[in-house]
Structures are given as structure tokens and as C-alpha cells.
Amino acid sequence: xARDLVRPAIAVGLDGVRKRFxxxxxxxxxxxxxxxxxxxxxxxxxxSGKTTLLRILAGLDFPDSGQVRFDRRDVTFAHAAxxxxxxxxxxxxxxxxxxxxxxxxxxxxxxxxxxxxxAAERKVRVDALLNLVELQGLGGRYPSQLSGGQRQRVAxxxxxxxxxxxxxxxxxxxxxxxxxxxxxxxxxxxxxxxTGLTTVFVTHDxxxxxxxxxxxxxxxxxxxxxxxxxxxxxxxPASAFVAGFVGQANRIAGQVRQGRFHVAGADLAxxxxxxxxxxxxxxxxxxxxxxxGEAGLEARLERVIPRGPALWLDCVAPDGQVLEAAVSRADxxxxxxxxxxxxxxxxxxxxxxxx
Amino acid sequence: xxTAKLRSAADDPAWxxxxxxxxxxxxxxxxxxxxxxxxxxxxxxxxxxASLQALHDPDALAAIRLTLTTAALAVPINAAFGxxxxxxxxxxxxxxxxxxxxxxxxxxxxxxxxxxxxxVLVFGLQGWLGPWLEARGIKIIFATPGIVLATVxxxxxxxxxxxxxxxxxxxxxxxxxxxxLGASGLTTFFRVTAPNIRWGLLYGVxxxxxxxMGEFGAVSVVSGHIRGVTDTMPxxxxxxxxxxxxxxxFSVAALLCLLAVVTLGLKALLERLxxxxxxxxx
Amino acid sequence: xxxxxxxxxxxxxxxxxxxxxxxxxxFGLTLGLSITALCIVVLIPLSAIAIRAAGMGVSAFxxxxxxxxALHAYGLSFVASLIGASVNAxxxxxxxxxxxxxxxxxxxxxxxxxDLPFALPTAVAGVALxxxxxxxxxxxxxxxxxxxxxxxxxxxxxxxxxxxxLPFVVRTVEPVLRDLAIDVEEASASLGAxxxxxxxxxxxxxxxxxxxxxxxLAFARAVxxxxxxxxxxxxxxxxxxxxxxxxxxxxxxxxxxSASAIAAVMLAVAFAMLLAINLIQTWARRFS
Numbered sequence: 069x070a071r072d073l074v075r076p077a078i079a080v081g082l083d084g085v086r087k088r089f090x091x092x093x094x095x096x097x098x099x100x101x102x103x104x105x106x107x108x109x110x111x112x113x114x115x116s117g118k119t120t121l122l123r124i125l126a127g128l129d130f131p132d133s134g135q136v137r138f139d140r141r142d143v144t145f146a147h148a149a150x151x152x153x154x155x156x157x158x159x160x161x162x163x164x165x166x167x168x169x170x171x172x173x174x175x176x177x178x179x180x181x182x183x184x185x186x187a188a189e190r191k192v193r194v195d196a197l198l199n200l201v202e203l204q205g206l207g208g209r210y211p212s213q214l215s216g217g218q219r220q221r222v223a224x225x226x227x228x229x230x231x232x233x234x235x236x237x238x239x240x241x242x243x244x245x246x247x248x249x250x251x252x253x254x255x256x257x258x259x260x261x262x263t264g265l266t267t268v269f270v271t272h273d274x275x276x277x278x279x280x281x282x283x284x285x286x287x288x289x290x291x292x293x294x295x296x297x298x299x300x301x302x303x304x305p306a307s308a309f310v311a312g313f314v315g316q317a318n319r320i321a322g323q324v325r326q327g328r329f330h331v332a333g334a335d336l337a338x339x340x341x342x343x344x345x346x347x348x349x350x351x352x353x354x355x356x357x358x359x360x361g362e363a364g365l366e367a368r369l370e371r372v373i374p375r376g377p378a379l380w381l382d383c384v385a386p387d388g389q390v391l392e393a394a395v396s397r398a399d400x401x402x403x404x405x406x407x408x409x410x411x412x413x414x415x416x417x418x419x420x421x422x423x
Numbered sequence: 424x425x426t427a428k429l430r431s432a433a434d435d436p437a438w439x440x441x442x443x444x445x446x447x448x449x450x451x452x453x454x455x456x457x458x459x460x461x462x463x464x465x466x467x468x469x470x471x472x473a474s475l476q477a478l479h480d481p482d483a484l485a486a487i488r489l490t491l492t493t494a495a496l497a498v499p500i501n502a503a504f505g506x507x508x509x510x511x512x513x514x515x516x517x518x519x520x521x522x523x524x525x526x527x528x529x530x531x532x533x534x535x536x537x538x539x540x541x542x543v544l545v546f547g548l549q550g551w552l553g554p555w556l557e558a559r560g561i562k563i564i565f566a567t568p569g570i571v572l573a574t575v576x577x578x579x580x581x582x583x584x585x586x587x588x589x590x591x592x593x594x595x596x597x598x599x600x601x602x603x604l605g606a607s608g609l610t611t612f613f614r615v616t617a618p619n620i621r622w623g624l625l626y627g628v629x630x631x632x633x634x635x636m637g638e639f640g641a642v643s644v645v646s647g648h649i650r651g652v653t654d655t656m657p658x659x660x661x662x663x664x665x666x667x668x669x670x671x672x673f674s675v676a677a678l679l680c681l682l683a684v685v686t687l688g689l690k691a692l693l694e695r696l697x698x699x700x701x702x703x704x705x
Numbered sequence: 706x707x708x709x710x711x712x713x714x715x716x717x718x719x720x721x722x723x724x725x726x727x728x729x730x731x732f733g734l735t736l737g738l739s740i741t742a743l744c745i746v747v748l749i750p751l752s753a754i755a756i757r758a759a760g761m762g763v764s765a766f767x768x769x770x771x772x773x774x775a776l777h778a779y780g781l782s783f784v785a786s787l788i789g790a791s792v793n794a795x796x797x798x799x800x801x802x803x804x805x806x807x808x809x810x811x812x813x814x815x816x817x818x819x820d821l822p823f824a825l826p827t828a829v830a831g832v833a834l835x836x837x838x839x840x841x842x843x844x845x846x847x848x849x850x851x852x853x854x855x856x857x858x859x860x861x862x863x864x865x866x867x868x869x870x871l872p873f874v875v876r877t878v879e880p881v882l883r884d885l886a887i888d889v890e891e892a893s894a895s896l897g898a899x900x901x902x903x904x905x906x907x908x909x910x911x912x913x914x915x916x917x918x919x920x921x922l923a924f925a926r927a928v929x930x931x932x933x934x935x936x937x938x939x940x941x942x943x944x945x946x947x948x949x950x951x952x953x954x955x956x957x958x959x960x961x962x963s964a965s966a967i968a969a970v971m972l973a974v975a976f977a978m979l980l981a982i983n984l985i986q987t988w989a990r991r992f993s
Contacts, residue, residue, distance in 0.1 A: 579746055660832060
């Protein structure tokens with residue numbers, strides 16, 4: 069059913085897009101190709117330019133230079149109203165004085181007379197969309213009578229009602245609590261798969277991006293640091309920033325000598341990194357507790373925290389650095405008592421020269 | 424309001440409460456209630472008949488007509504300006520915005536008499552445009568257009584000042600959503616913005632109207648005080664008062680008092696309907 | 706239809722398109738209309754005063770703007786406004802406190818009445834205050850036997866200027882007082898402060914920016930006030946003549962130069978007040 073709500077998916081391209089706000093460069097030359105039907109996450113810390121990028125795609129902001137393409141058409145300065153995008157706002161931006169059904173129908177109601185579907189057609193469409201987002205029977209409610217998750221669904225249905233060519237979502241789950249977040253995440257994936265729309269969403273939550281997206285573009289200071297599939301980003305970070313931002317990695321300072329990273333008592337392969345000061349990014353699961361005498365980082369085990377199937381170890385190195393390690397529950401018996409010393413071997417990690 | 428029942432630590436002793444309330448009530452009674460009561464007592468000093476008779480005087484009726492005409496012109500002009508200014512200021516970013524807001528506020532701190540004088544200097548016979556207008560038989564000073572202009576000046580910030588903070592607080596999300604759904608500018612304004620600001624607009628119109636009907640200083644300078652022609656109600660009060668026709672003066676004054684009381688009543692009602700309006704004094 | 710419109714969009718001429726700065730339409734139109742209206746209604750007329758005064762020459766300007774009579778008028782306007790604003794600062798704070806913190810019968814009426822000076826025409830206020838505070842009025846008559854004269858002298862001017870400034874302090878302090886969290890006072894009490902210490906050290910400093918803003922607004926309004934004063938003042942040169950009245954007197958004698966000179970001084974004061982209010986609000990924002 070949902071597939072006939074939309075037309076074939078389109079590709080989206082950005083070439084050298086720059087945007088300044090006063091002296092602040094929000095986007096500093098962004099090139100990006102989004103494939104038809106792809107679900108892409110724009111991931112980055114606040115101020116990285118991800119929301120600006122999304123708003124430029126939507127025609128809510130306009131670049132100082134560069135080009136935006138939908139398929140082969142240049143839409144750089146096309147007005148939002150003519151662009152055919154569905155935009156879901158972070159705070160939903162529902163029209164508070166309209167019922168849910170009126171909100172969803174708005175984009176159809178404001179079409180020029182000759183393009184506008186009849187009242188009956190609009191009603192059928194609104195009902196279909198209410199079904200799609202699983203809000204059957206709530207068309208008469210007002211936004212203030214809905215929960216956060218329900219408002220989010222209305223915003224989504226409203227954006228889909230105009231048969232957008234692409235769907236854009238700004239921090240779609242940012243304003244929701246953890247449980248609702250998770251279920252809505254699946255919901256968005258389901259709706260994306262059902263409609264086949266090219267979809268871009270902005271998030272600062274790496275778990276959300278890894279969980280949901282086909283590909284992730286990681287932004288930092290107005291530039292794309294890396295574009296890749298979730299596993300690529302996790303396993304082959306392109307820069308120190310990506311390694312530090314994704315995967316809750318520990319950041320360890322040391323020295324590289326002849327292709328190996330050295331830090332007090334432990335070392336790690338660092339192929340292709342020049343000799344000198346370097347940073348290693350080691351995920352919690354890349355530590356392994358080992359017996360005294362083996363190679364490893366010396367630390368004191370402060371606390372052991374059960375978290376899902378794993379145990380998290382809060383450790384402190386002699387120089388005061390906090391290290392977070394994760395081990396499987398099965399290894400609980402082998403751990404020293406909290407407060408005593410522990411030795412952590414490095415089983416993996418990514419090394420970048422320090423600059 | 425959460426303050427309805429104060430907890431003990433932030434509560435005041437009963438005698439402090441009584442004293443504060445007593446002083447506030449006495450102050451308001453002496454400064455506000457007693458003058459209102461004086462107006463009505465003086466107006467009715469010779470009975471209701473005499474008072475109504477005074478209002479039926481042709482000059483009084485002409486003054487009432489002129490006051491209504493003035494407000495009917497000045498209020499829509501300022502409403503249009505207020506909507507334009509608040510749309511530009513609250514929904515867009517541009518350099519010099521705070522300067523613009525400050526300049527819109529300027530009429531609040533300029534003496535009405537100075538405002539009136541400035542129009543005399545532009546449109547009067549000795550003024551910049553006076554000879555040119557005279558040659559074409561257009562009269563602005565000592566005529567209705569001057570009175571309307573002076574009234575527009577003194578009430579200029581009222582509606583803009585009400586709408587700007589309201590529209591700023593509402594942000595631009597809903598307008599952007601409407602635009603991204605294909606709505607045109609006018610459609611966005613009428614279907615999305617207008618329903619959200621209607622009470623604030625009404626509130627501004629109400630205050631603007633009260634001031635427009637009651638303006639004295641600025642209008643007095645540009646009016647020329649021609650009885651039955653360029654006298655507004657407040658000016659008519661002055662003329663009758665200076666002629667020692669106290670029943671007449673206070674009867675017209677009482678009518679203006681009723682306007683003020685109705686304004687305050689409607690204002691209280693609007694504040695109940697839309698609690699965020701009118702946080703700011705004028 | 707969307708594809709067609711995107712194609713239409715793509716043929717927008719780049720020059721016109723590049724000027725687009727905001728997705729929400731109407732910016733140029735509304736800003737243009739606003740600035741035009743501001744110029745026609747406010748800026749050009751006011752500049753006429755400055756230009757007229759500047760064209761007088763220094764000595765003629767000084768003779769008109771700083772004559773003994775004009776200096777007396779400024780002095781009265783400023784001092785009476787200062788006293789009126791101070792009275793309002795004290796009683797306005799008390800009134801705001803009563804309105805926000807206490808529940809008592811008639812509170813809603815008191816709240817609505819505070820705005821009366823905004824809604825009541827100044828001429829009506831003038832005749833009403835004159836009727837009330839003159840020696841045959843209720844209050845003036847009661848005070849006359851004690852030798853206190855409350856109309857047709859400088860006291861009358863102060864009373865009128867207090868009236869017009871009354872709502873400002875109440876209405877600027879009220880929202881701040883309402884938002885002032887009770888728990889701050891409770892924290893103060895829990896740390897051993899008594900009620901007076903809490904008021905002086907915790908509440909008053911938090912209210913200070915709004916309080917000063919209200920005082921300044923009341924003062925600015927009073928300095929330029931005309932209608933409510935002239936009925937109760939007596940209007941004696943060198944004694945009870947306020948500056949705006951002097952402008953109208955010069956105008957009645959068709960002395961536009963002198964009127965403009967005095968108006969230019971008042972305009973300068975108005976700008977100074979506006980600047981002061983802006984500075985106070987900038988300063989106050991640091992605390993909020």
C-alpha cells in the first residue's frame with residue numbers, strides 16, 4: 069500500500085557546498101552523493117554543520133557557494149515549497165491549532181486548485197497515512213493531546229502526505245525518552261523500507277546512526293570526515309576524530325616507533341603511521357585482562373558494572389587516566405577484586421599521529 | 424499558579440501581609456480609584472439629565488465623531504505596520520535588527536508635544552511641505568489628517584511591541600514546515616501564523632485604540648482647537664473645563680473613563696485567554 | 706506535479722536565486738514597508754526638529770533652549786519626574802509583591818486597575834486629579850486644613866507624574882517576581898537567613914534590573930508628559946511650568962524656532978533615556 073504513495077526514489081548530490089553564519093563556517097566545502105532509496109545518517113557533534121546541511125537539502129537555508137542536485141536537476145536555490153521534500157522538524161513543528169488530520173492534510177490543502185486532490189481523495193490519503201504511522205482513529209485529536217512519540221508520527225505522516233521525493237529528518241528521536249526512541253527507530257526503518265524513499269536523518273547519537281542507517285556521513289567542523297557503512301566506520305575510522313567519536317573508544321597517548329605504537333607496558337600495531345607522538349583509540353572490547361608479567365597496561369580496577377551481556381570495568385592508569393574495558397560475563401571469575409591492580413592487553417585499536 | 428499556597432519558609436508573617444496589601448490598596452485607591460470616582464461624581468453633579476444633555480451638544484457629538492474617525496484610521500495603519508515589522512523581525516535574521524526595534528520604541532520616550540511640533544514643522548504653513556500643500560489646497564495641520572498622523576505617531580509601537588516578542592517566542596518552525604509542505608507566503612501567514620497570534624494582535628489593537636482615542640498632547644499641538652471641527656474628545660474636555668463648564672467637561676471625561684474601564688475589562692479577559700500576552704508594560 | 710515544479714525551479718535565473726536568504730517569504734516586502742513607515746511617521750518628522758534647531762545658530766539656540774524660564778521648566782520636569790518615579794518605585798514594588806505573593810479579595814480588580822493610566826486619556830486624568838486634589842476636592846479638601854496644598858503647585862505636578870508612571874514599575878517587576886523560584890528563598894532560609902535578610906540579599910538583587918528598568922520607564926514617560934499635568938499644575942512661569950507646556954506656549958506665539966530649540970533638548974533627553982533603558986536591559990540579561 070505504502071509504495072503507491074510515492075514515486076521512484078531519486079539520487080541527491082552536493083558539490084562543494086559552503087555556508088557561513090557571520091564568521092562561523094557551518095559548512096566548509098561538502099561533497100556528498102546519496103544513492104536512490106538510501107537511508108543515510110548525518111552524524112556529528114553539535115555545531116558540526118549537520119543540521120545546516122539538512123536544511124540546505126530542504127531549501128530552508130541556501131548555500132553561499134556550491135550546488136545541490138536532485139537526480140540531475142540543480143535545485144540549489146529552488147524554494148522549499150517547490151522542491152518536493154518532506155521535512156520532519158526536531159520539535160515536530162506541528163500546527164498547534166489544527167487537528168492531527170488537518171495537520172497531515174495541510175500540504176494537500178494548500179495546493180493550487182488544479183493540482184489539489186478532491187476532499188474525498190484527501191481524506192482517503194490522510195487515513196492511509198494514519199494507518200502507515202499506526203495512529204488510526206486519532207485524526208481528530210490536537211497535537212497538545214498527543215504523546216511525544218505520537219507527535220513524531222504525525223510529523224512523519226504530514227511530511228509524507230505531499231509525496232516527497234526525499235524525506236529529511238532533523239534529530240527525529242532527540243526529544244523522546246529512551247524506550248520510545250528504540251521502538252520509533254524500528255518504525256522509521258519499516259516506513260523507509262515500505263516507501264523506498266531516499267531518506268536523510270540528522271543525529272548526534274552514534275548508536276542511532278549505527279543501528280538505523282545504510283550509510284553514515286560523519287561531520288566535524290563543517291566537513292565530512294568519513295562516509296561509509298556502519299561497520300566501515302567502526303572498523304576502519306578514517307581519522308582520529310571518527311575513531312574518537314564512534315565506538316566509545318578510549319584515547320591513549322603514546323609513541324610510534326617503526327610501525328608499532330608503544331605505551332607503558334603495552335604495544336599495538338600501527339601500520340603506516342610515522343614515528344613520533346601518536347594517539348591510539350581503543351574500544352572497551354579491545355582490552356583483555358591478562359596475568360601479571362604479560363604485556364599490558366598497568367591500571368587499578370575501580371568498579372565492575374554489569375551492563376547487558378557484558379561487564380564494564382572502570383580502571384584508572386597510574387597517570388590518572390580513566391580506562392573503560394568490557395569483558396564477557398563468563399570472564400567474571402578471572403577478574404581481580406575491585407581496588408586491586410589489573411593488567412590490560414591491547415587486542416586492537418586505531419592509531420593516528422598526534423598533531 | 425504555584426504561589427497560591429506558600430510554604431512556610433517563603434511565607435510572610437500575617438502583619439506584613441496585611442500591611443503590604445493595605446498600602447498597595449490605599450496607594451491605588453488614592454491615585455486611581457478616587458480620580459475615577461471624581462469624574463463620575465462631577466459628571467452627575469447636576470443629575471444624569473444634565474450630563475446626557477452635555478453629550479448631546481453638537482460640538483460634543485462632533486468631537487466624538489472625530490475621535491472615532493481618528494481611531495478607525497490610526498489603529499488599522501498601526502496594525503498593518505505591526506504585522507509587517509513583526510514578520511520581518513521575528514521570522515528573519517538581518518543586520519541592524521536591534522536598532523530597528525529600538526527605533527520602533529522611540530515614540531514611547533518622545534514627549535507627545537514634541538511629536539506634534541515635528542508634524543507642524545513638516546506639514547505646517549512654515550514647514551517643509553506646507554507651501555506645496557497649500558498651493559494644492561491640501562490641509563494637514565489644523566485638520567483631520569494632522570490629527571490622524573499625530574495619533575499614528577504616539578501609538579506607533581503598540582501593536583508591533585505586542586507581536587514581536589510573541590512571534591519570536593513561537594519561532595519559525597511552523598512557518599518553515601508550512602513552506603516545505605508547499606504553502607505560499609500568504610497561505611502560511613493566514614493559515615499558520617495568524618491563528619497563533621490573533622489574541623496578541625487583539626490585545627495590541629485594544630491598547631492602541633485606547634491610546635488613540637485618548638491622545639491629548641500631540642493632537643492638541645496639531646489640531647488648532649476649532650470647536651466642532653478639529654476637536655477630539657480629550658481636547659473638548661479641556662475646552663469645556665477651561666470655560667468652567669464642569670458638568671460638560673466631566674461628562675465627556677466620564678465617557679472616556681467608560682472606554683478605559685471597558686478596555687481594562689477586555690484586557691483582563693484576553694490575558695486569561697492567552698496568558699503569555701501583555702507581560703510587558705507600555 | 707512535484708517533479709514539474711522542481712524543473713520549474715531549476716530554471717530560476719541564478720542572479721535572482723542567489724539573493725534568496727530565507728525560506729520564509731515576504732522578508733523584503735515587510736522590512737521595506739516597516740522601514741518606510743518608520744521613516745515617514747517617526748524619523749523624518751523628528752529630524753525636522755533637529756534640523757530646525759540646528760539652523761538657528763548657536764547663540765539663538767542657546768538663548769531659546771537655555772533661557773531662565775526654559776531652565777526652570779526643565780528643572781521642574783526632571784525633579785518632579787524623579788520624585789514621581791521614586792514614589793512609584795517604592796509603592797510599585799509593594800503592589801507587585803502583593804499581586805504576586807498574596808491572595809486576597811479584590812486582587813483581580815487591583816490587578817486590572819494598575820493599568821488604568823495606560824487606558825485613561827491623559828486629559829481625563831488631568832481634570833480628575835485636579836478635581837480630586839484641589840482644595841474643594843475630596844483629598845485636597847481633607848488636607849487643606851492641615852496646611853497641605855496638593856494642587857496648582859509643584860506637589861500637583863508630582864501627583865500627576867506619579868499617576869502616569871504608576872503601571873511601569875508594577876508591570877516590569879511582576880513577571881520577574883513571579884518567575885523567582887520559591888526554592889531560592891527556601892534555600893536562603895535553610896542557610897539561616899531571616900526573612901528580612903532573605904529579602905535584602907536574595908530577592909532584591911534578583912529584582913534590581915527589572916526594578917531599575919521600571920523606574921527608568923516611569924521617569925522617561927513622566928519627563929515628556931503634558932496632558933495630565935497642565936490641569937493640576939497652575940502653569941505659573943518660573944514656578945509650575947513644565948517643559949512640554951513651554952513648547953506649546955512658544956507655538957501659540959508662532960515662535961517655531963524657540964519651540965524647536967526646547968524640543969531638541971527634550972529629544973536629546975529622550976534618546977539618552979532610550980539608550981539608558983537599552984543599557985540596563987543588556988546588563989540585566991547577564992543575570993537571566
